[in-house]
Amino acid sequence: MYYSDHGSYFDGDIHDAETGIMKWSQEHNRAAISETVRNHNTYTFTCVRNxxxxxxxxxxxxxxxxQRNGKYxxxxxxxxxxxQYGIEVEGEFDQIKSFRRFLLFARDTIRFRRPMDPDIxxxxxxxxxxxxxxxxGRYDAIVSTENFKEGMKDVMKHVDSKHALDIDTMPRFNESEGHGPxxxxxxxxxxxxxxxxxxxxxxxxxxxxxNYDWQDPSRKEPLGEIDLDKVHKMLGD
Structure with missing residues (x-):
């Protein structure tokens, strides 16, 4: 989306961008963002993952x-x-054992908010x-990461972009490969x-x-289309 506005990709991590993008963390942009959301002045979408x-x-x-700052x-x-959980992260550790212990930690943060609040x-x-x-607000589309190219091609059909974006040749960003084992x-x-x-x-x-299959961890793709009316009804309650 940054490219569709500016004709170039942001040089660096988009989380660090201070100009050319509107963020809720920028106090001076909050009023405009709120108005746009409430009045549905722009095509609104988000992306989900299995x-x-x-x-x-x-x-x-x-x-x-x-992490990119050189620290954990x-x-x-x-x-x-x-x-506290016996999780190992260095050397030739047992990935399956450590991950399952991490799951206990993640559950504890979400259900009990201990030993910390849940992480985003x-x-x-x-x-x-x-x-x-x-x-x-209301979503016009919810794109799945597993079908990202198809979903974004549909999104771009509904967006008035200043610069044409070729989804098929677009480089991948936010790759975690190489950050850890x-x-x-x-x-x-x-x-x-x-x-x-x-x-x-x-x-x-x-x-x-x-619409993800909770009974089959090997199945990445959604089982079917996302029912937006159902999403808004359940999330609105």
Whole structure:
């Protein structure tokens, strides 16, 4: 979207951009954003991801990986997890064992808000998406990460862009590959019956709203189309 406005990609991490983009964190843009959302003055969409691959990616990127500042995510978080949950992140550690212990930690943050509040990277997507709905907004589309190119091609048909964007040749951004250890097993190997239960407990509403299969961790793609009316009704309540 930055390219469609400016004809070039932002040089660096888009989270660091201060100009050429409107963010809620910018106080001077909040009124304009609120008005646009409430009056539905622009095409509105968001993107979701399979909860199984999302929580697994969070573990390898945010817990095992070294961030762009050269440190572990949230500084003292990893030592705390090592001490309290027995999670290993260095050397030739047992990825499956450590990930399943991380799942217990993620569940504790979401259900009990201990030993910390839930992090944006592993809290439910439905909670993030609800922020817009409860503040008077409405989604025109919800794109799945697994079918990103097809979804974004449809989005761009509804957007008046200053610069044409070729989705097929667009480079990939926000890749976590290289931040942490390489995943050694297929996605489904990380989830036994108990960990599948934990994922369902954490992301039950995500599975229901965004049509992912909670019974099969190996199935990445949604089971079908997302019912936007159902999304707005459930998130609005």
């Amino acid at each position: 909860p199984y691959t999302r929580i697994l990616s969070s573990f390898f990127d945010k817990i095992c990986g070294i 995510y949230r500084g003292n978080l990893v030592p705390k997890l090592v001490a 990277h592993w809290s439910a997507m439905s909670g993030h998406a609800a922020t817009l709905v409860v503040n008077g 390489k995943r050694a097993h297929p996605v489904e190997d990380y989830f036994d019956d108990l960990s599948m239960h934990l994922v369902y407990e954490i992301f039950k509403r995500d599975f229901a709203l965004f």
